[in-house]
Amino acid sequence: MTNLTRRTFLGAGTALGTSFVTGGLITGGLSRTAYAQSAEITVTAFGGVWEKAVRDCFVAPFEAKTHDKANVSLGDPAQWLAQVEANPARPPLDVLIMTPDLALSAAKAGLVDDFTVDKLPNLAKIPKELTDSVMGKGTIFDYGVGGITYNKKTVSNPPKSFAEFVDRVSSGEFVASVPSISYAVTPIMLIWAMAKALGGGVDNVDPFFKAMAKMKDNLVFWGSPNDFFNQLSSGEADLGVYFDGRTWNHYDSGATWIDFLNPEEGGALNGVAVQKPKNANPAAWAYLNEILDAGNQAKFAEILNYGVTNTDVVYSDKLKPRVTPWQKTSFPPYEQIAKVRNEWVDRWNREIGR
Amino acid sequence: MSMVRRIDWSFFALLAFVVVFFVFMLAPILVVVIVSFTSAGFIAFPVPGWSTKWFAHIFQYKPFVDALIVSIEIAIGATILAGLLGVPACLFLARSRSRWAGAVMTFLLSPLSMPMIVIGFASLFFLSFLGFGVSFAALLITHTVVCLPYLVRTVAGVYAGLPRSYEESASILGAGPLRVFWHVTLPLIRPGIMAGSLFSFLTSFDNLPISYFFGSASTNTLPVVMLSYMENQFDPTIAALSTLQMALAVVGLIVVDRIYGIDKMTVAA
Numbered sequence: 001m002t003n004l005t006r007r008t009f010l011g012a013g014t015a016l017g018t019s020f021v022t023g024g025l026i027t028g029g030l031s032r033t034a035y036a037q038s039a040e041i042t043v044t045a046f047g048g049v050w051e052k053a054v055r056d057c058f059v060a061p062f063e064a065k066t067h068d069k070a071n072v073s074l075g076d077p078a079q080w081l082a083q084v085e086a087n088p089a090r091p092p093l094d095v096l097i098m099t100p101d102l103a104l105s106a107a108k109a110g111l112v113d114d115f116t117v118d119k120l121p122n123l124a125k126i127p128k129e130l131t132d133s134v135m136g137k138g139t140i141f142d143y144g145v146g147g148i149t150y151n152k153k154t155v156s157n158p159p160k161s162f163a164e165f166v167d168r169v170s171s172g173e174f175v176a177s178v179p180s181i182s183y184a185v186t187p188i189m190l191i192w193a194m195a196k197a198l199g200g201g202v203d204n205v206d207p208f209f210k211a212m213a214k215m216k217d218n219l220v221f222w223g224s225p226n227d228f229f230n231q232l233s234s235g236e237a238d239l240g241v242y243f244d245g246r247t248w249n250h251y252d253s254g255a256t257w258i259d260f261l262n263p264e265e266g267g268a269l270n271g272v273a274v275q276k277p278k279n280a281n282p283a284a285w286a287y288l289n290e291i292l293d294a295g296n297q298a299k300f301a302e303i304l305n306y307g308v309t310n311t312d313v314v315y316s317d318k319l320k321p322r323v324t325p326w327q328k329t330s331f332p333p334y335e336q337i338a339k340v341r342n343e344w345v346d347r348w349n350r351e352i353g354r
Numbered sequence: 355m356s357m358v359r360r361i362d363w364s365f366f367a368l369l370a371f372v373v374v375f376f377v378f379m380l381a382p383i384l385v386v387v388i389v390s391f392t393s394a395g396f397i398a399f400p401v402p403g404w405s406t407k408w409f410a411h412i413f414q415y416k417p418f419v420d421a422l423i424v425s426i427e428i429a430i431g432a433t434i435l436a437g438l439l440g441v442p443a444c445l446f447l448a449r450s451r452s453r454w455a456g457a458v459m460t461f462l463l464s465p466l467s468m469p470m471i472v473i474g475f476a477s478l479f480f481l482s483f484l485g486f487g488v489s490f491a492a493l494l495i496t497h498t499v500v501c502l503p504y505l506v507r508t509v510a511g512v513y514a515g516l517p518r519s520y521e522e523s524a525s526i527l528g529a530g531p532l533r534v535f536w537h538v539t540l541p542l543i544r545p546g547i548m549a550g551s552l553f554s555f556l557t558s559f560d561n562l563p564i565s566y567f568f569g570s571a572s573t574n575t576l577p578v579v580m581l582s583y584m585e586n587q588f589d590p591t592i593a594a595l596s597t598l599q600m601a602l603a604v605v606g607l608i609v610v611d612r613i614y615g616i617d618k619m620t621v622a623a
Contacts, residue, residue, distance in 0.1 A: 042571050047579055048587025051417065071571035074417055074582045079566055082475065086482035092570055226397065226588060233398050250588060253395035 039068040041094040041281045047074045049249070053303040057296045062287045070287055077102045078184075084111055084277045091277035094284035095291075099184065100134060100334040101341070103273040107137035112275040115139055119285045122292035125310045127326070130271065133334055138275035141291050144306050145324045146189030147267035149247045149260045150239035151232050158239060161264040162197035165239075170214040177231045177240030180221035181348045187341050188332045189268045190241055191348070197265035202336045205344060209351055221354050232258065243270065245306035248322050252305070262324045269329040383600070390593035397590050408594035418595065421579040424490075428565075428575060429558040432497035433505075433551050439498070440505040441547065445539070448514040459510065463503045470563035473500060478567040493568040493575075497558045504557060505550035512546030513539075548614060556603075 045054040130140040159165040198207035222228035231237040247260040294312035307323040393403035477496040486492035562577040
């Protein structure tokens with residue numbers, strides 16, 4: 001009798017599980033049918049003020065003009081790329097926001113569509129270099145610069161170049177905070193940018209590793225942007241390598257002791273690319289065109305304190321001195337960096353270890 | 355000299371260790387709680403002034419509220435499904451003499467030994483292949499998989515320790531299988547179910563590595579939205595949200611203790 005009870009329950013569990021699986025399949029099928037029949041697209045955004053800016057600057061004009069609906073999915077590029085890779089025939093996302101290295105991965109894997117002026121009239125106003133940097137399968141619409149952020153209370157005369165930064169940190173004049181290797185864009189904003197500034201480049205990052213060895217006694221590392229701010233506000237570090245837009249966001253939040261400068265050699269441009277997955281809803285083109293619109297980009301820049309790429313954009317008086325023109329940055333060779341990235345990470349782990 | 359001999363140094367050493375241990379454990383949490391009440395627009399310690407505006411901001415930021423609802427739905431759903439699948443499995447496997455029983459039990463517990471990020475990544479591709487895509491159903495299935503071991507482990511532990519004679523006595527006295535289960539087995543394994551359900555709910559509610567891969571406009575859970583927010587925003591809203599979560603957890607535990615008794619559950623676990 002007892003065995004029968006167990007078997008009954010085991011059977012009931014199996015039946016429920018089967019029902020659940022079947023129900024899920026049906027539900028999944030229904031949801032996709034509904035999706036195909038409605039003019040709804042799913043777009044992507046980072047959380048916080050980014051999401052608000054995306055809704056205000058891009059989603060609102062898109063919905064007003066097309067009467068279609070754009071749902072906003074929060075997350076990050078690695079997550080979105082994995083979701084599209086897993087569902088290439090029916091991508092769950094219609095517009096991707098990507099870092100350039102992942103945008104290149106998506107382009108090389110054939111997961112995303114070509115960007116052309118036929119489909120995107122506003123693409124004509126985006127510098128060609130920024131579209132070419134992701135193989136023409138997307139474009140960079142927004143960018144930050146990895147330069148020198150410092151605490152004005154402790155650094156009255158900041159270093160004007162990466163070379164001066166290295167010398168003065170090595171001598172013990174300052175404690176500097178730099179991104180750790182766990183931060184996704186460290187190979188670009190720190191390793192490549194500093195190697196290039198010190199006479200090296202993609203093929204020769206020895207100058208960077210030598211500089212790190214010289215500075216090692218006066219370095220701390222940040223794993224996430226918030227760590228950097230905490231280190232600066234607590235006095236653990238005096239200055240460091242950080243982004244312009246984030247610096248100005250801190251300033252506008254009340255941390256008026258913080259300041260930023262683009263080093264003479266040019267800080268690395270950290271672009272944000274937009275892409276459209278293959279087989280995504282064609283309504284996404286209209287949304288992408290709104291992203292590349294000058295008026296919408298100007299509004300977006302005003303909220304986020306980052307530079308945008310439409311050549312017709314006119315920045316406000318507040319923003320003009322804050323935004324570094326992309327031509328004054330060091331434009332990373334993303335594709336070449338992607339090839340040697342793992343090698344750099346290995347070397348970092350061996351020689352720096354943090 | 356006799357005074358010195360009477361001092362129990364081991365007691366003071368243990369006391370010092372306990373104090374340091376608790377400071378080490380609680381100080382970071384205390385800092386988060388204090389920072390959540392700051393008036394500043396950024397995270398800084400010590401705080402320049404006091405305000406509750408960051409708690410209000412939690413409810414003003416719609417993705418937090420939407421994600422909280424999804425997290426609760428998934429955690430409850432995954433716990434119920436894990437119970438429906440796991441409890442019958444335990445009843446069968448805990449006393450089975452089959453040589454496969456041990457292997458099946460190990461298989462059911464195996465998600466515990468795998469990195470969650472691997473389960474999440476693999477499930478994304480597998481469930482997409484099956485047609486679930488990035489959906490609520492896919493998220494629920496994957497959460498159920500990782501919640502299952504918590505229920506199986508606790509219920510199997512309790513059930514294996516029960517003498518067979520209880521159920522056999524009920525059967526001899528004429529109770530049918532369902533009555534035996536309802537009146538004898540279920541009350542006896544209830545501490546295991548409660549403990550497993552609590553672990554299961556908390557595991558699902560706090561899960562990031564799996565939810566991360568299934569996040570979409572309608573299925574983002576609270577940890578995914580918190581991560582995305584934290585990477586791009588510097589205000590103390592996340593500290594306020596963490597404080598609120600801790601407060602809810604404490605209130606929840608007090609309520610469970612009053613209704614059921616934490617002691618019974620921890621004994622089962």
